[in-house]
Amino acid sequence: MDHNLQAKISRRIAKDSAMKWLFGSAAAILVAVIAFLFYGIGADGVDRLNLSFFTNFGSRFPEKAGLKAALVGTLALMAVVIPVSMFIGLCSAIYLEEYAPKNKWTAFIEMNISNLAGVPSVVFGLLGLTVFVRAMSLGNSILAAGLTMSLLILPIIIVASQEAIRSVPDALREASYGMGATKWQTILHVILPSAIGSILTGSILSFSRAIGETAPLIVLGIPVIVQFLPTGPLSTFTALPMQIYDWAKRPQPAFADAASAGIIVLLIMLVTMNAFAIYFRNRSEKKLKN
């Protein structure tokens, strides 16, 4: 046995296990951060999670403060964001993938949509302030905030839907056109049923981003202490991230506990939505596997 070769191989094996430790510890840092976050928030906030926390409005007194208005406000906001962004986003993606000619213009538009996904949310807040709050005189209403949030997540929905539509094999389009189906029939009966899982996955992830976004709401001038439930789309409201932000910056330590409890509620909503997203992704992957 060549002694030299043996030494080389031992070195390679040592390097191999060193790399394993490097990658493992990188992942461990992330797990540690998440564990620390959950522990810190959980320890502070879990005591506040009782029924009155959900049924009380905001208050000057930390022990009376609840997130009723914020929770209902966030749900109302989503009731605007989900239909508006899904409708415009899905229709745009279908146009770009199935109808638009493949030329420089389309490529230019698609590139701009991808770039929009990277624009900071505060910029969308300013856009919403100019267009919806002031020019269209919607004020700091659910509708104005919902439309702003829809603009914010539209690029993500469009890009995710385009990818989902593109991943439907061309063989299925050929089969459908070959049967004499029109473009719309092909989209409705072949492409969308195959792509809808991935479209929902991308959309739900972007909805959870809209739920957590704070900056645009601050720019739009959404109030924090609201003592009534919204009465309609033009009603003033507050939302979970605004409420948490307000509690977190108050000096009394008891408000910090309320903020932690609010974060737990927000995280539970996000984790639930992401679980749905994963479920839809797995289901659609299984369906398209031939």
Added chain:
Amino acid sequence: MTTTLVRNDKETQFRVMKNENWQKPVYETNGLNLWYGTAHALKNIDLSINEKEVTAIIGPSGCGKSTYLKTLNRMVETVGGVTISGNVTFMGNNILGKSMPVELLRSKVGMVFQKPNPFPKSIYENVAFGPKIHGVRNKAILDIIVEDSLRKAALWDEVKDRLHKSAYGLSGGQQQRLCIARCLAVDPEVILMDEPTSALDPVSTHKVEELIRSIKNDVTIAIVTHNMQQASRISDRTAFFLNGEIVECDRTSTLFSTPTDERTDDYINGRFG
């Protein structure tokens, strides 16, 4: 409206066929030229496809045989930059003009592709797809069409207990026969087959060939194939394509036994291709 026109045409042609006792071409191609951008893919093609016959189109890769087949249902235009000149008529109707919508043409001309491409739906929904998009809503009628088509495709006994299971659970050969059943469900005049067995094992290939033989009394078939034994086994007439031109077209038995062109002789005897 247009559908009735075509149906009437078909009846007229049946009468002509009976009276004169000759095979009326379903498709007539005259002086067909096709370019992909500047590449001249089909050069001056003259070819007829006769009713209730199996026409095989053979030739080496890149000879234009698939392009020709896809011209017959205008699927060739789905890739951009295609220019076509010349005449192609289907049952007397010019299919290259605007007078016939591709949806109508394709409801009369089915296509089977190289790789089986069932939809990610149930077996039943795959077969019912064509009738449904052409407006059949009645569940009882759909049930009859589905069973009838699957029986014609010799697949009924294999799938009757799992009609509502995914078509992706079928083997490759079964999937291809399902695709043929899907075509049969709209009662087409012609089925175009683009190397339908090239992705299949020999046993599945044999079953598809059996199926072609059993449906050729009801439907005209044009089949592109790489496999010359297959062409000689199942076809009535064979056209040999080379570099975008038709070198020779004749009765299959004649073409394979006494080809008139030296290049045909070379190709069918495996000296190139």
